[in-house]
Amino acid sequence: MKKELIIRYGEIILKGLNRPYFENKLIRHIENNLKDLGNLKVRKANGLLILDMEDYDEDEVIERVRKVFGVASISLAYVSEEKNMDSICECAITYLKDKFGDDEAKTFKVEAKRADKSFKIKSPEIAREVGGYVLQNTENYTVDVHNPDVVLRVDVRHKIYAHSEKVNGYGGLPLGTNGKALLLLSGGIDSPVAGWMMAKRGVEIEGIHYHSYPFTSDRAKEKVIELARKLSIYCGTIKLHSINLLPIQKEINEKCPEDEMTILSRRFMMKIAEKIAERQECNALITGENIGQVASQTIQGLTVTNSSVNIPVFRPLIAMDKIDIIKMARMIDTYETSILPFEDCCTVFLPKRPVTKPRVDRIEQSESKLDVEKLIDEAIEQMETIEVNLED
Numbered sequence: 001m002k003k004e005l006i007i008r009y010g011e012i013i014l015k016g017l018n019r020p021y022f023e024n025k026l027i028r029h030i031e032n033n034l035k036d037l038g039n040l041k042v043r044k045a046n047g048l049l050i051l052d053m054e055d056y057d058e059d060e061v062i063e064r065v066r067k068v069f070g071v072a073s074i075s076l077a078y079v080s081e082e083k084n085m086d087s088i089c090e091c092a093i094t095y096l097k098d099k100f101g102d103d104e105a106k107t108f109k110v111e112a113k114r115a116d117k118s119f120k121i122k123s124p125e126i127a128r129e130v131g132g133y134v135l136q137n138t139e140n141y142t143v144d145v146h147n148p149d150v151v152l153r154v155d156v157r158h159k160i161y162a163h164s165e166k167v168n169g170y171g172g173l174p175l176g177t178n179g180k181a182l183l184l185l186s187g188g189i190d191s192p193v194a195g196w197m198m199a200k201r202g203v204e205i206e207g208i209h210y211h212s213y214p215f216t217s218d219r220a221k222e223k224v225i226e227l228a229r230k231l232s233i234y235c236g237t238i239k240l241h242s243i244n245l246l247p248i249q250k251e252i253n254e255k256c257p258e259d260e261m262t263i264l265s266r267r268f269m270m271k272i273a274e275k276i277a278e279r280q281e282c283n284a285l286i287t288g289e290n291i292g293q294v295a296s297q298t299i300q301g302l303t304v305t306n307s308s309v310n311i312p313v314f315r316p317l318i319a320m321d322k323i324d325i326i327k328m329a330r331m332i333d334t335y336e337t338s339i340l341p342f343e344d345c346c347t348v349f350l351p352k353r354p355v356t357k358p359r360v361d362r363i364e365q366s367e368s369k370l371d372v373e374k375l376i377d378e379a380i381e382q383m384e385t386i387e388v389n390l391e392d
Contacts, residue, residue: 001094002079003058006161007042007049007065010072010171023049025174026070032236033064046115046157062167067234069200071169075153080160083119088126088160089133095162096134096141096152107144108134112154119156130154173202175235179283180204181314182273185240187223187344190288190317192231192334193325197316198286199235206239206280207231207388208273212246212345220342228388230334237389241276244382245269245345248375252349256366259355262296262346263363267308272376274309276383284312290325291318295354304358 007030012022027042027049034040037060042051053061058076066074078098080091092110100106112126121129130152134141155161183195185207199205209224221242228238245265252264273285289297289305296305306313317325329335 001091001098002081003053004077004079004161005051005053005061005065006075006077006155006163007051007071008073008075009049009070011173012070013047022070022174022177025177026068029068029070029174029236030065033068034061037061037064048157066167066169068174069170069172069202069234070174072171073169074167075161075163075165077155077161077163080162083116083156083160085121085126085129088154088156088162089130091160092130092152092154092162093134093137095164096150097138099164100150102138102140105140105142106149107142107147108150108152109143109145109148110134110152110154112156114156116156116158126154126156170200170234172200175199175202176204178202180206180281181284181286182277182280182282183207183286184269184273184288185209185224185228186288186346187220187227187338187340187342188288189329189335189338190290190293190325191286192227192288192338193328193332194286194288194314194316195231196234196328196332196334198314199231203284203286203314205231205235205286206241206282208241208243208276210243210245210269210272210345212249212348213244215246215348216343216345219340220344223337223340223342225386225388226337227334229390230332230337232389234332237387239280240386240388242384242386243272243379245379246348248379249345249349251370251375255369258351259353260358260363260366261349261351262354263301263304263358264366265346265349266296266301266305267363267367268372268376268379270305270308270313271372272379274311275376275380277311284314285309286314286316288317289315290320290322293322295356298356300357300359304360304363307360 015022030042042049062074078091078095080087110127110131112123114123150164152164181203183205185191195205207228211221228240232238248268
């Protein structure tokens with residue numbers, strides 16, 4: 001019997017006249033995510049998206065589709081193109097036996113939905129007839145409407161669909177429907193999660209990474225590339241810009257108070273990111289900052305950091321507990337890479353007692369001792385850019 005993948009979306013259904021734009025974006029992202037498996041085509045069908053499964057690897061297709069932002073849930077369904085009760089019953093019991101077999105005792109109930117109102121038989125009657133058919137044509141199935149082992153769902157649309165399992169997607173909005181932003185991607189746990197969360201809201205992602213080579217190793221750089229690769233499963237190809245911050249850190253270390261090293265370095269990172277964002281037509285910056293987590297992430301520290309740029313800065317993790325961030329990192333499979341013990345640029349010239357309540361005027365006074373624009377331009381001139389995707 002023919003199989004099709006039913007793909008449901010969530011918020012998109014609320015988009016009114018803009019809904020076709022969001023639907024078409026979602027379709028393109030699903031097809032792009034599957035293009036190496038074959039010429040799989042997605043079509044619209046009355047508030048759903050439908051994908052013909054043919055002979056494709058069902059588990060692989062489902063796993064990839066559920067990771068596309070905008071997809072709320074997926075069901076693999078058996079399909080009948082004939083709309084009469086005989087076909088409905090045959091489609092339902094074929095699905096049930098293929099999926100669960102008929103050897104072990106199981107309880108079930110039938111839920112019917114009649115989206116096609118031209119079909120004269122109403123949903124409760126469809127459910128009763130299918131349930132009766134299953135009881136007459138199986139040995140070990142009994143009805144339990146309160147706590148069944150199997151909920152057999154029958155959807156009457158332009159075709160008949162029988163299915164029972166719903167695989168949850170991540171929801172959100174299709175990539176690129178809410179602009180593009182530049183993610184400050186460190187090798188830590190937080191920033192990949194922050195990027196993932198913003199991408200889930202439809203924001204296309206580019207990344208910028210800072211290192212202090214040769215004080216930081218190539219393995220630390222490879223770790224960040226691997227994190228970008230893991231994000232690309234959800235975000236598609238990611239353009240990753242790499243900046244050596246060491247010359248700037250040396251200048252700060254030589255001319256500014258030791259306890260301001262971290263906050264001044266952070267302001268340079270933001271200023272450089274702002275320039276790259278303008279060049280790459282990114283509308284905002286994204287950071288993994290989280291209130292109170294480290295010395296530079298106090299309210300005063302964030303205020304000083306924020307004052308260094310004029311572009312919006314998104315901090316989706318700002319109020320999350322670390323435990324919850326770690327759970328999300330595990331869920332999106334970045335955690336094990338993030339905890340690899342390679343030093344990053346923030347550990348170079350690390351002050352013994354970093355300032356935790358910096359003032360903008362004092363930090364700007366220290367910054368005035370540096371040729372800020374020259375240092376930024378020289379750092380950007382040496383920038384390396386690569387494109388990272390799952391196939392690398």
